[in-house]
Amino acid sequence: MCRTCHWLTSGAVRRFLEGEQCAKMELTGWVKNYGWGRKGISSAVAQLAMANDPDFRLNEEETYAEMWMGTHVCGVSVVKETGETLDRVLKKDLSYLFKVLSINKALSIQVHPNKCEAERLHKERPDIYKDPNHKPELAIALTPFLALVGFMSAEDIRDYIDEFQPLSKLIGKEAVDQLHDSTDAESVKWCYEKLMKTEESVIAKCISEIAKDYQKELKSNDLLEVFTKVNKDFPGDVGVLSLFFLNLIRLQPGQAIYLGANEIHAYLDGDCVECMACSDNVIRAGLTPKYKDVDQLLESVIFESSYKDRKEFIPYRIDGQVQVYIPPVTDFAVINVNIEHSLESYKLEIQAFGSIMIVLKGSRILKLKTQQGDKEILVTRGSIVYIPVEAAPEIEFAKSDDCDEDFSGYIATSNYFRVP
Ligand SMILES: [Zn+2]
DSSP states (O other): OOSSSOBOOOHHHHHHHTTSOOOTTBEEOEEEOOTTBEEGGGSHHHHHHHHHOTTOOOOTTSEEOEEEEEOOTTSOOEETTTOOBHHHHHTSOOSEEEEEEEESSOOOEEEOOOHHHHHHHHHHOTTTSOSSOOOOEEEEESSOEEEEEEEOOHHHHHHHHHHSHHHHHHHOHHHHHHHHHOOSHHHHHHHHHHHHTSOHHHHHHHHHHHHHHOHHHHHHTTOHHHHHHHHHHSTTOHHHHGGGTEEEEEEOTTOEEEEOTTOOEEEEEEEEEEEEESOOOOEEEESOSSOOOHHHHHHHOOOSBOOHHHHBOOOEEOSSSEEEEOOSSSSOEEEEEEEOTTOSEEEEEOOSSOEEEEEEESEEEEEEEETTEEEEEEEETTOEEEEOGGGTTEEEEEEOTTOOSOEEEEEEEOOTTSOO
16 A cells, blocks of 8 residues: 555555555645745644655744645646656646745735736746746635735825825825826826835835834824834835835635736735646736846736725635635636534535645545546645546545544635636
8 A cells, every 4th residue: 555645544445455556646735945934833834744744854944935736847746656746647737826825024016917918028038937827816814814915096095195204205296296186097107106116225215214203103004013014024125115005905714815917916924825827927026035027017017996895805605615716717716625523424516627635624535536446535634635537526525533623625626617
């Protein structure tokens, strides 16, 4: 019997499996140690990697930022049994890329190009834009999660600029007057462009004046904590002043945000599950030591305001156990499965697309059809399983004897929930 797979050890199943290869379904994710990740065991990524792989060696001084699950060339998953990469086994790429993120330090202010722009950018600058695909993305909070998403209304931005005079001075009378005359996307664009194109030393001076003289105003707008955090993460960076332009979103576990092409955003703090089209194209303009492409960001970004209460992305509830996050693109959807420990069995209908599941909590016996016949796998926290096309039309989560914890997992799949 395969050493690394968590197969059942009951007599009947053991006899069934003896001498037979394990199905190539259990995966190891690809861990990324970016500097913004949480350190050591405090990182959800490190915790899941340890639970997934007995050979994973934790370094308490190391940051663990992302775990990638899928076939993207920059971090392809590995089949546990054989050590082969998933793309080689499948002989194709999946349409989505699935991740867990654990954020300590703010991520860059960014947008993702649409398909057409991605093709052009990849052709012109393949060293920066690594693939020709768009990258709509969905983030589902696992812990309280903080992010900047989309521009505030022009009125709110105008009020902030008026209240924080060093910012008003930096942007300049002409652009600020224009914003007062007409509170529209064009005026916001002018002000934001002025900000993004200001010399670094002037930006840093403006931030330090606000930090010194505007504590009361930051506090009354509920911005003090986040202003201090972002300024600590990237001292004097232009991204700190983006707090006066972008919606500050606070998500509770299970709440989600969806970012379409060219919607500006920056994740600031917390853990999440993230799913996106299979791409790594990012246009960055602040809060990053990486290459900033300010001109491209200003050309691509949507300046129209998106109101806070519209930004939470609501999943569609199928029943008491399952809800589905269905974005407006065909590349991906995310199924969230929560099963009470007392429930003997739950059958989930799925369609014939290869899916990837990560287990966050509890334990179940996953029963599914594969090319090698019916299989049963004990899945526990940290398990990552590729659910093959042959598993359709349903997989079963049966009760595992030794577990009295509720089960929770996320499944990334192609978006067959939407009629194109
Ligand atoms: Zn993004």
